[in-house]
Amino acid sequence: AQTVTQSQPEMSVQEAETVTLSCTYDTSESDYYLFWYKQPPSRQMILVIRQEAYKQQNATENRFSVNFQKAAKSFSLKISDSQLGDAAMYFCAFFYQGGSEKLVFGKGTKLTVNP
Amino acid sequence: GAGVSQSPSNKVTEKGKDVELRCDPISGHTALYWYRQRLGQGLEFLIYFQGNSAPDKSGLPSDRFSAERTGESVSTLTIQRTQQEDSAVYLCASSFWDRPNYGYTFGSGTRLTVV
Numbered sequence: 001a002q003t004v005t006q007s008q009p010e011m012s013v014q015e016a017e018t019v020t021l022s023c024t025y026d027t028s029e030s031d032y033y034l035f036w037y038k039q040p041p042s043r044q045m046i047l048v049i050r051q052e053a054y055k056q057q058n059a060t061e062n063r064f065s066v067n068f069q070k071a072a073k074s075f076s077l078k079i080s081d082s083q084l085g086d087a088a089m090y091f092c093a094f095f096y097q098g099g100s101e102k103l104v105f106g107k108g109t110k111l112t113v114n115p
Numbered sequence: 116g117a118g119v120s121q122s123p124s125n126k127v128t129e130k131g132k133d134v135e136l137r138c139d140p141i142s143g144h145t146a147l148y149w150y151r152q153r154l155g156q157g158l159e160f161l162i163y164f165q166g167n168s169a170p171d172k173s174g175l176p177s178d179r180f181s182a183e184r185t186g187e188s189v190s191t192l193t194i195q196r197t198q199q200e201d202s203a204v205y206l207c208a209s210s211f212w213d214r215p216n217y218g219y220t221f222g223s224g225t226r227l228t229v230v
Contacts, residue, residue, distance in 0.1 A: 033216045033218075043204060043223050043224045043226075045158075045206065045208070045221035047218045047219075050217070050218055091158065095218075097216050101170070101171065102163050103160075103208075103218075103219060104160070105157045105158040108156075
Protein backbone atom coordinates (compact mmCIF):
# COMPACT_ATOMS: atom_id res chain seq x y z
CA ALA A 1 0.00 0.00 0.00
CA GLN A 2 1.13 3.52 -0.70
CA THR A 3 2.09 5.76 2.20
CA VAL A 4 2.73 9.49 2.39
CA THR A 5 4.94 11.07 5.06
CA GLN A 6 5.13 14.71 6.03
CA SER A 7 7.89 15.04 8.57
CA GLN A 8 7.23 18.65 9.58
CA PRO A 9 4.14 18.96 11.81
CA GLU A 10 4.59 22.75 11.93
CA MET A 11 6.49 25.38 9.99
CA SER A 12 6.63 29.14 10.16
CA VAL A 13 7.73 31.82 7.72
CA GLN A 14 7.99 35.57 7.65
CA GLU A 15 5.69 37.39 5.31
CA ALA A 16 7.30 37.87 1.85
CA GLU A 17 9.86 35.14 2.45
CA THR A 18 10.09 31.63 1.01
CA VAL A 19 9.28 28.36 2.76
CA THR A 20 9.56 24.72 1.68
CA LEU A 21 7.31 21.95 2.96
CA SER A 22 8.56 18.38 2.71
CA CYS A 23 6.79 15.24 1.60
CA THR A 24 8.01 11.73 0.88
CA TYR A 25 6.00 8.76 -0.31
CA ASP A 26 6.38 5.08 -0.83
CA THR A 27 5.14 3.22 -3.89
CA SER A 28 6.22 0.52 -6.29
CA GLU A 29 4.30 2.11 -9.15
CA SER A 30 5.91 4.25 -11.83
CA ASP A 31 2.92 6.20 -13.14
CA TYR A 32 1.02 8.14 -10.50
CA TYR A 33 -0.02 11.63 -9.46
CA LEU A 34 0.94 13.82 -6.54
CA PHE A 35 -0.91 16.75 -5.05
CA TRP A 36 -0.62 19.47 -2.48
CA TYR A 37 -3.84 20.59 -0.81
CA LYS A 38 -4.33 23.58 1.46
CA GLN A 39 -6.85 23.51 4.31
CA PRO A 40 -7.57 26.92 5.88
CA PRO A 41 -9.66 27.24 9.06
CA SER A 42 -12.79 27.07 6.90
CA ARG A 43 -11.96 23.32 6.61
CA GLN A 44 -12.40 23.18 2.84
CA MET A 45 -9.56 21.40 1.10
CA ILE A 46 -8.23 23.49 -1.79
CA LEU A 47 -6.06 22.00 -4.52
CA VAL A 48 -2.82 23.96 -4.71
CA ILE A 49 -0.76 22.06 -7.27
CA ARG A 50 -0.63 18.75 -9.11
CA GLN A 51 2.28 16.75 -10.52
CA GLU A 52 2.19 13.87 -12.98
CA ALA A 53 4.95 11.38 -12.19
CA TYR A 54 5.79 10.72 -15.82
CA LYS A 55 6.57 14.39 -16.34
CA GLN A 56 10.07 15.40 -15.31
CA GLN A 57 9.27 19.10 -15.33
CA ASN A 58 8.30 20.45 -11.93
CA ALA A 59 4.80 21.91 -11.72
CA THR A 60 4.35 25.61 -10.98
CA GLU A 61 1.27 27.63 -10.06
CA ASN A 62 2.07 31.30 -9.51
CA ARG A 63 3.92 31.52 -6.16
CA PHE A 64 3.71 27.76 -5.60
CA SER A 65 6.15 25.30 -7.11
CA VAL A 66 7.26 21.77 -6.41
CA ASN A 67 10.55 19.94 -6.36
CA PHE A 68 9.70 16.45 -7.60
CA GLN A 69 12.47 13.90 -7.16
CA LYS A 70 11.05 10.63 -8.48
CA ALA A 71 14.00 8.41 -7.64
CA ALA A 72 14.07 9.74 -4.10
CA LYS A 73 10.25 9.63 -3.87
CA SER A 74 10.24 13.20 -2.67
CA PHE A 75 7.71 15.92 -3.47
CA SER A 76 8.32 19.21 -1.67
CA LEU A 77 6.25 22.39 -1.99
CA LYS A 78 7.92 25.79 -2.20
CA ILE A 79 5.88 28.89 -1.42
CA SER A 80 7.52 32.11 -2.56
CA ASP A 81 6.69 35.62 -1.36
CA SER A 82 4.58 34.17 1.48
CA GLN A 83 1.37 35.99 2.29
CA LEU A 84 -0.75 36.02 5.43
CA GLY A 85 -3.45 34.18 3.50
CA ASP A 86 -1.10 31.26 2.97
CA ALA A 87 -1.43 30.31 6.63
CA ALA A 88 -3.16 26.91 6.71
CA MET A 89 -2.67 23.18 6.99
CA TYR A 90 -0.96 21.74 3.92
CA PHE A 91 -1.46 18.12 2.93
CA CYS A 92 0.55 16.10 0.46
CA ALA A 93 -1.42 13.39 -1.36
CA PHE A 94 -0.76 10.46 -3.70
CA PHE A 95 -3.01 8.93 -6.34
CA TYR A 96 -2.48 5.83 -8.43
CA GLN A 97 -5.07 5.13 -11.08
CA GLY A 98 -5.55 1.42 -11.49
CA GLY A 99 -4.94 0.76 -7.85
CA SER A 100 -7.04 1.78 -4.92
CA GLU A 101 -8.54 4.71 -6.87
CA LYS A 102 -8.39 7.01 -3.89
CA LEU A 103 -6.19 9.83 -2.68
CA VAL A 104 -3.83 8.86 0.14
CA PHE A 105 -2.89 11.77 2.38
CA GLY A 106 -0.04 12.63 4.67
CA LYS A 107 -0.71 13.93 8.19
CA GLY A 108 -0.20 17.54 7.19
CA THR A 109 2.01 20.50 8.01
CA LYS A 110 0.65 23.54 9.79
CA LEU A 111 2.08 26.69 8.22
CA THR A 112 2.13 29.95 10.17
CA VAL A 113 2.93 33.20 8.38
CA ASN A 114 4.30 35.94 10.62
CA PRO A 115 3.74 39.60 9.67
CA GLY B 116 -24.35 22.68 -7.86
CA ALA B 117 -21.31 24.89 -8.09
CA GLY B 118 -19.46 23.08 -5.34
CA VAL B 119 -19.66 20.11 -3.01
CA SER B 120 -22.21 20.83 -0.31
CA GLN B 121 -22.27 19.09 3.07
CA SER B 122 -24.84 19.29 5.80
CA PRO B 123 -25.06 19.90 8.62
CA SER B 124 -21.97 22.03 9.03
CA ASN B 125 -21.76 21.11 12.71
CA LYS B 126 -23.49 18.39 14.68
CA VAL B 127 -23.43 17.74 18.42
CA THR B 128 -24.96 14.45 19.49
CA GLU B 129 -25.20 12.36 22.60
CA LYS B 130 -23.27 9.13 22.87
CA GLY B 131 -25.37 6.24 21.63
CA LYS B 132 -27.50 8.27 19.21
CA ASP B 133 -27.51 7.75 15.44
CA VAL B 134 -26.45 10.54 13.07
CA GLU B 135 -26.77 11.11 9.34
CA LEU B 136 -24.35 13.26 7.38
CA ARG B 137 -25.24 14.42 3.92
CA CYS B 138 -23.14 15.20 0.86
CA ASP B 139 -24.27 16.82 -2.38
CA PRO B 140 -21.54 16.43 -5.01
CA ILE B 141 -20.91 18.59 -8.03
CA SER B 142 -23.40 17.83 -10.77
CA GLY B 143 -21.93 15.28 -13.18
CA HIS B 144 -19.32 13.98 -10.75
CA THR B 145 -20.03 10.28 -10.59
CA ALA B 146 -17.19 9.49 -8.18
CA LEU B 147 -17.76 10.40 -4.52
CA TYR B 148 -15.49 9.91 -1.52
CA TRP B 149 -15.87 10.15 2.25
CA TYR B 150 -12.93 10.90 4.51
CA ARG B 151 -12.62 11.35 8.27
CA GLN B 152 -10.27 13.88 9.84
CA ARG B 153 -9.64 13.61 13.55
CA LEU B 154 -8.34 16.68 15.37
CA GLY B 155 -4.81 17.51 14.23
CA GLN B 156 -4.65 14.49 11.96
CA GLY B 157 -4.60 13.77 8.26
CA LEU B 158 -7.48 12.51 6.17
CA GLU B 159 -8.52 8.92 6.69
CA PHE B 160 -10.34 7.26 3.78
CA LEU B 161 -13.74 5.78 4.60
CA ILE B 162 -15.58 4.82 1.40
CA TYR B 163 -15.65 5.48 -2.33
CA PHE B 164 -18.68 5.47 -4.65
CA GLN B 165 -18.68 5.04 -8.40
CA GLY B 166 -22.21 5.93 -9.40
CA ASN B 167 -24.45 4.34 -6.78
CA SER B 168 -22.20 1.41 -6.00
CA ALA B 169 -19.31 1.33 -3.54
CA PRO B 170 -16.35 -0.60 -4.93
CA ASP B 171 -14.23 0.25 -1.90
CA LYS B 172 -15.62 0.31 1.63
CA SER B 173 -12.36 -0.71 3.18
CA GLY B 174 -12.02 2.38 5.35
CA LEU B 175 -15.28 2.08 7.26
CA PRO B 176 -14.02 1.57 10.84
CA SER B 177 -16.84 -0.65 12.11
CA ASP B 178 -20.29 -1.98 11.24
CA ARG B 179 -21.74 1.09 12.98
CA PHE B 180 -20.74 3.05 9.89
CA SER B 181 -22.64 2.79 6.63
CA ALA B 182 -23.13 4.92 3.54
CA GLU B 183 -25.38 5.00 0.56
CA ARG B 184 -25.75 7.02 -2.58
CA THR B 185 -28.81 7.46 -4.74
CA GLY B 186 -29.41 8.85 -8.21
CA GLU B 187 -25.65 9.11 -8.71
CA SER B 188 -25.99 12.24 -6.63
CA VAL B 189 -26.59 12.70 -2.91
CA SER B 190 -24.76 10.48 -0.46
CA THR B 191 -25.54 9.87 3.20
CA LEU B 192 -23.06 8.63 5.78
CA THR B 193 -24.78 7.10 8.79
CA ILE B 194 -23.14 6.42 12.13
CA GLN B 195 -25.16 4.30 14.52
CA ARG B 196 -24.75 4.26 18.29
CA THR B 197 -22.18 7.05 18.18
CA GLN B 198 -19.13 6.86 20.41
CA GLN B 199 -16.82 9.64 21.56
CA GLU B 200 -14.06 8.40 19.27
CA ASP B 201 -16.36 9.17 16.34
CA SER B 202 -15.85 12.88 17.01
CA ALA B 203 -14.14 14.28 13.93
CA VAL B 204 -14.66 16.31 10.77
CA TYR B 205 -16.22 14.21 8.02
CA LEU B 206 -15.22 15.43 4.57
CA CYS B 207 -16.87 14.55 1.29
CA ALA B 208 -15.28 14.97 -2.13
CA SER B 209 -16.29 14.28 -5.70
CA SER B 210 -14.69 13.97 -9.13
CA PHE B 211 -15.47 12.98 -12.70
CA TRP B 212 -15.27 9.18 -12.96
CA ASP B 213 -12.64 9.29 -15.66
CA ARG B 214 -10.54 12.09 -14.18
CA PRO B 215 -9.88 11.38 -10.51
CA ASN B 216 -6.21 11.91 -11.29
CA TYR B 217 -7.00 15.61 -11.65
CA GLY B 218 -7.79 15.76 -7.97
CA TYR B 219 -11.00 15.94 -6.05
CA THR B 220 -13.28 18.84 -5.14
CA PHE B 221 -13.99 18.83 -1.42
CA GLY B 222 -16.84 20.14 0.65
CA SER B 223 -16.34 22.06 3.88
CA GLY B 224 -17.11 19.06 6.01
CA THR B 225 -19.35 18.23 8.92
CA ARG B 226 -17.82 18.61 12.37
CA LEU B 227 -19.30 15.87 14.54
CA THR B 228 -18.98 16.13 18.29
CA VAL B 229 -20.17 13.22 20.43
CA VAL B 230 -20.76 14.17 24.08
